[in-house]
Amino acid sequence: MEWRDQGILLSSRRHGETSAIIEVFTPQQGRHAxxxxxxxxxxxxxxxxxxxxxxxxxxxxxxxHIGAFTVEPVRSRAAVAMGGRLALAGLNAVTGLLGFCLPEREPHLSLYQRTEQLLDLLGQEEIWPLAYLRWEMALLEELGHGLDLSQCAVTGAQDGLIYVSPKSGRAVSREGAGDWASRLLPLPDVLRGVGEAHDAEVAQAFQTTGYFLEAHLAAGLGTRPLPEARARFVEAFSRSL
Incomplete structure (x- = not known):
């Protein structure tokens, strides 16, 4: 058996005296070790x-079989990642989440392309957190836990959407929330792709996507918590506000 592809290195660990076991995310082969x-x-x-x-x-x-890789470098992102605390935390969050949630050897071409585009923005701190938020939403969508924020799940209204149902992932308006408002998640405009996407809104949006990553995506995989790298990135971003 043999194949060749280009991919993003997710992790590497020592194996024996001189070898390493790596995981890569490739467009055609998915997450592969x-x-x-x-x-x-x-x-x-x-x-x-x-x-x-x-x-x-x-x-x-x-x-x-686990098989063996031969590797050739195409592009290193280490220097950019090491250039700032937020960049390194963001890179670790992306690779950590992909290694955590992607099924082995299952291609996800669209997600791969979005991931490559996101990582190529590393170091551009003025736009990277928003791009990362969009990536988290795409990750949820790709793995069957996407949010439906187009209209209120209760009234069908398309205006006044300020909450997200933690159960269904659908938007809820102020009117539709009623007495249940305290049990709903915030829906900042940035999650719907409207408004000016201020950093404070992006930070609030991370609370909502984080809930679905933990309570829906991770729960569907078993009892494992999300990688700590994701929380460290969100914390680093929040401290920078």
């Missing part, structure tokens, strides 16, 4: 940094 022989060497180890764009070839005797 394999062994890199000599992955701890001075030549290869610097290449295997989370977020790196790699050209990878995977080989195995049988399809269900």
């Amino acid at each position: 394999g062994v890199v022989r000599g992955g701890t060497s001075r030549k290869i180890a610097p290449i295997l940094q989370p977020g790196a764009q790699l050209d990878v070839t995977w080989r195995a005797r049988l399809e269900d």
Whole structure:
């Protein structure tokens, strides 16, 4: 068995004396793991940094084997990520969430393309948090937990939408909320793609997407909590306001 693709490195860990096991997210093969022989060497180890764009070839005797990768660097994002605390926290949040929630060997082309575009914005702190928020919403959508914010789930109105139902992920208006308002999640305009997307609104929106990542996406995968890297990014962003 053999295939070749280009992908984003999600993680790398030592394997034995000189090798490493890596996970990459590729457009055609999805999240895929394999062994890199000599992955701890001075030549290869610097290449295997989370977020790196790699050209990878995977080989195995049988399809269900872990297999072995040969890797060639395409683009490193390490320098940009290390250039600022928010950039590094954001990169770790993206790679951590993908490694956590993506099923193995299942392609998600649209999400891959959005992820590559997002990571290419690293270091542009004036626009990156909003782009990351949009990416989280796309991640929820891709994995079957998308939010429907087009109209009120109770009245059908398209105006005055200020809440999200934590159960259905649908928008709720002030009128439709009634006595249930205290049990609903906030719906800042930025989540619907309207308004000026101020940083304070983006921070509030992270509360809502975070709820669905934890209570819907993570819960559907079992009892594992979300990677701490996501909370660290949100905290770093909130402190910067």
